[in-house]
Amino acid sequence: MRSAAGRSPRAVTPPGVPSGPGDKAHPGERPTSASDVGTAVTEAFRAEWGRVLAAVARSTGDLDLAEECAQEAFATALRTWARDGVPQRPGAWLTTTARNHALDRLRRRRVEGAKVATAARLAERVDGVPGTDGTGVAGPDPVGAAVADALDEWPDAEGDEDLLRLVFACCHPALPLEGRVALTLRSLTGMTTAQVARAFLVPETTMAQRLTRAKRRIRSTGITFRVPPPELLRERVSAVLAVLYVLFTEGYDAWAEPAQHVAGCAERRALADDAVRCARLVARLLPDEPEARGLLALLLLQHARRDARLAAPPAAAPPAAATVPVSEPVLLEEQDRTLWRGDEIAEGLRVLDDALAERRPGPYQVQAAIAALHSSAPSAGETDWAEIVGLYDVLVTMTPSPVVLLNRAVAVAMLRGPDAGLEALGVVADAPELAAYHLLPATRADLLRRAGRPLEAATELRRALALVDREGDRRLLARRLAEVGAEPAEAPRGAS
Amino acid sequence: MRYLMLILEADTPVREPTPDIADWVAKHDASGARVMGERLRPAADVRRVQVRDGRTVVTDGPFSETKEVFGGFDVIEAADLDEALAIAAEHPGAHGASTIEVHPFWPTDGTAGATAWTPGGSAS
Numbered sequence: 001m002r003s004a005a006g007r008s009p010r011a012v013t014p015p016g017v018p019s020g021p022g023d024k025a026h027p028g029e030r031p032t033s034a035s036d037v038g039t040a041v042t043e044a045f046r047a048e049w050g051r052v053l054a055a056v057a058r059s060t061g062d063l064d065l066a067e068e069c070a071q072e073a074f075a076t077a078l079r080t081w082a083r084d085g086v087p088q089r090p091g092a093w094l095t096t097t098a099r100n101h102a103l104d105r106l107r108r109r110r111v112e113g114a115k116v117a118t119a120a121r122l123a124e125r126v127d128g129v130p131g132t133d134g135t136g137v138a139g140p141d142p143v144g145a146a147v148a149d150a151l152d153e154w155p156d157a158e159g160d161e162d163l164l165r166l167v168f169a170c171c172h173p174a175l176p177l178e179g180r181v182a183l184t185l186r187s188l189t190g191m192t193t194a195q196v197a198r199a200f201l202v203p204e205t206t207m208a209q210r211l212t213r214a215k216r217r218i219r220s221t222g223i224t225f226r227v228p229p230p231e232l233l234r235e236r237v238s239a240v241l242a243v244l245y246v247l248f249t250e251g252y253d254a255w256a257e258p259a260q261h262v263a264g265c266a267e268r269r270a271l272a273d274d275a276v277r278c279a280r281l282v283a284r285l286l287p288d289e290p291e292a293r294g295l296l297a298l299l300l301l302q303h304a305r306r307d308a309r310l311a312a313p314p315a316a317a318p319p320a321a322a323t324v325p326v327s328e329p330v331l332l333e334e335q336d337r338t339l340w341r342g343d344e345i346a347e348g349l350r351v352l353d354d355a356l357a358e359r360r361p362g363p364y365q366v367q368a369a370i371a372a373l374h375s376s377a378p379s380a381g382e383t384d385w386a387e388i389v390g391l392y393d394v395l396v397t398m399t400p401s402p403v404v405l406l407n408r409a410v411a412v413a414m415l416r417g418p419d420a421g422l423e424a425l426g427v428v429a430d431a432p433e434l435a436a437y438h439l440l441p442a443t444r445a446d447l448l449r450r451a452g453r454p455l456e457a458a459t460e461l462r463r464a465l466a467l468v469d470r471e472g473d474r475r476l477l478a479r480r481l482a483e484v485g486a487e488p489a490e491a492p493r494g495a496s
Numbered sequence: 497m498r499y500l501m502l503i504l505e506a507d508t509p510v511r512e513p514t515p516d517i518a519d520w521v522a523k524h525d526a527s528g529a530r531v532m533g534e535r536l537r538p539a540a541d542v543r544r545v546q547v548r549d550g551r552t553v554v555t556d557g558p559f560s561e562t563k564e565v566f567g568g569f570d571v572i573e574a575a576d577l578d579e580a581l582a583i584a585a586e587h588p589g590a591h592g593a594s595t596i597e598v599h600p601f602w603p604t605d606g607t608a609g610a611t612a613w614t615p616g617g618s619a620s
Contacts, residue, residue: 174577221600222497224576232578 040086041077048091049074049190050281051159054166055095056102058225063169063187063215065102073098091159164285165225170214171240172223179214180243181250185271186211188278199267200250240282240363241295248275248299255306256329257472272303283351293355294365300348301371309334310472313479328475333380333414345375363398366391385415402431410443418451438467442477445484454484498531498573498601499580503587505567505594507539516588524572529583533570567594 052073056066073094087093170184187195197207217223228236251272259265279296286292310327330336352368370391377383392408405428413421425444435439445460461481466476513521513535524530542557542565557565569590574580577600584596 172577222499222574222577222580224578226576228578229582232582460497 032124037078037082037086040081040090041074042088044077044094045074045190046099048094050163050166050188051091052094052098053187054162054225055159055168056098058162058165059099060106061219061224062100063218065105068102069098069105070094072101076101078323092161095159110227138451159436160285161227162225164227166283167240168228168236169218169223169225171236171243171419172218173236173239174221174223175214175217177243177246179210179217179241181246182207183214184243184278185247185274188281189274191274195267198264199271201268202262207292237286237289237291241291244275244279244282244295244299245364247278248272251275252302252306253470256309256312257470258310258327258475262471269306272299275299290358290360291357291362291364293351294362294368297348297352297355297368298364298371300344300351301368304341304344304348304375305332305335305339307341308337308339311336313475318343326475327472328479329472332374337378340375348372348375361394366395370395380414383414385411389415392412402428402433403437406434406440406443409447413447413450418447421447422451436467438464438473438477439467441466441467442473445480449480449484458484497580497603498571499577500599500601501533501570501572501587502566502585502597502599503568503570503589503594504564504597505589506563507565508567509540511535511538511567514588520587523586524570524583529574529579531571531573531574533568534596535568536566537540539565548571566593572598 049070053063053066053070056069057063060066066230076097077090077094081087166187167184170187171180175183182196182200185191185199186193191199193208193211194204196211197202197204200207202210202225227233248271251269251274252269254262255272257265257268259269276296276299279292279299281463283292283296309330311330312326313328348368349372352365352372355365356369370388373384373388373391386441389408392404395404396408406425409421409424409428412424421442425447428434428440441460441463445457448454448457448460458481461477461484463483465474465477468477521530521533539557542559544555546553546555552610563611570587572580572583574583578597580600584590584598587596
């Protein structure tokens with residue numbers, strides 16, 4: 001089903017908005033207009049959700065309240081735009097309306113004394129916009145056509161600034177990682193809790209709890225919606241980028257899973273698209289951070305290979321009894337490179353060049369540079385492995401993680417042969433972080449096989465099979481084990 | 497927003513303030529961030545109190561197995577968590593053998609409870 005790839009299976013629409021042009025929001029009442037309005041609101045939702053949410057979150061310091069008011073604003077738009085037409089600047093209109101809803105709610109809660117100060121602050125902001133009366137949503141039409149025109153002056157930069165503050169709050173290291181990833185996705189894309197839950201393959205109640213806990217912790221620990229001070233900025237930018245990379249990996253891993261055999265695969269794959277979108281946004285919001293562009297380049301270059309990551313196994317393998325052809329993951333070296341998406345690679349290379357020109361390298365730029373070398377090589381054999389090993393050496397000095405060392409060993413094997421690779425792999429043989437990681441024994445098995453030691457390779461493959469938690473990799477490992485077993489036994493060497 | 501900083505450190509019979517701690521105290525007293533703070537006496541002087549079935553039970557500290565004790569505390573007024581963490585990170589204890597725990601207060605302005613919240617950036 002690779003042809004259906006690329007498109008997100010998930011239509012993100014605000015509540016109550018007709019999802020197709022044939023739908024009618026208000027049957028019997030200006031149906032054509034209602035459908036147009038539905039389209040306009042849907043478009044605005046995709047383009048503006050994050051900014052509207054961010055503006056209210058910043059004004060109130062309350063992400064829950066902001067979500068409710070942003071949703072209300074889109075519902076209001078559906079009613080009001082059908083009557084008054086679509087404003088010229090839908091985003092500014094929606095932001096003001098959402099702020100008015102927030103103001104209204106805070107006024108209703110006025111009995112709680114502490115909130116008056118914030119209500120006043122909000123009123124100040126709303127009053128600052130010519131034409132709004134500051135009385136919130138008391139009237140049926142909080143923002144008239146004249147106001148919408150006045151809002152044309154609304155500066156874009158303000159929306160971006162708020163969005164950046166929202167991203168930093170959602171990715172705050174004081175929140176649990178799972179909560180950060182889910183909250184960032186939900187806040188930036190407007191996906192519903194149910195959609196986020198499906199994408200991460202957890203029950204909706206679990207996801208709802210995860211999101212609620214993260215939002216509550218923002219309030220209870222005193223995380224504010226602001227760009228971190230300079231002395232914290234580098235560290236916190238890394239935290240944001242790490243969250244986006246986790247998000248991407250969730251989706252990208254699913255591209256190496258046989259979709260027809262793994263539930264929810266299409267939705268998980270769409271997370272990779274979402275992550276690229278978010279990374280694009282963050283790269284734009286942080287123009288002075290080459291690492292943000294490095295991450296975007298890395299994601300684009302990896303994502304461009306998605307269509308080549310699965311294929312039917314070689315004909316040499318005995319055909320499965322099932323009639324459905326069973327696909328399995330294809331390692332980078334064996335991928336059909338004509339399936340790689342040239343336009344995305346070109347964009348990735350451009351973004352990377354741009355980042356590298358700043359001469360402030362970082363781990364994402366180095367990883368993107370490695371991905372770029374793969375993307376530019378016509379085949380695995382014609383890849384500049386010496387350069388790749390050199391880049392891994394740089395990467396090790398930046399992030400000495402065992403996974404980096406594992407990947408370095410693979411590159412060393414390509415450059416200097418499997419024995420050199422096995423020697424390089426020895427460094428991480430006992431790394432506790434990799435104790436349950438199936439790719440460590442799987443990599444060792446591959447190198448042993450290439451070194452002509454099939455018996456040891458088989459042992460490592462069995463070890464990998466005991467650890468693997470992904471259907472795609474499990475199939476690949478099982479086939480490899482069958483192949484290794486079929487090869488003539490190794491000449492006895494000592495007492496192995 | 498208010499935070500309690502607990503300094504977890506090795507138990508020692510004598511706990512004298514060092515010049516670097518005095519500098520930290522002076523700096524954050526001057527800025528108004530440090531509301532108060534004290535050194536605490538060693539574990540041997542700690543007593544635990546429990547009332548069970550109407551009977552008051554006083555015991556020695558539970559520190560026989562514990563390596564670290566509360567050596568001191570500070571109450572910090574900060575704009576937000578990042579600011580509180582930055583102040584804690586400046587504490588000499590955070591750089592040595594000690595650990596600093598940063599505990600956010602419940603708001604004390606009458607809005608405590610599940611709906612309590614602090615307007616962004618302002619002190620409660």
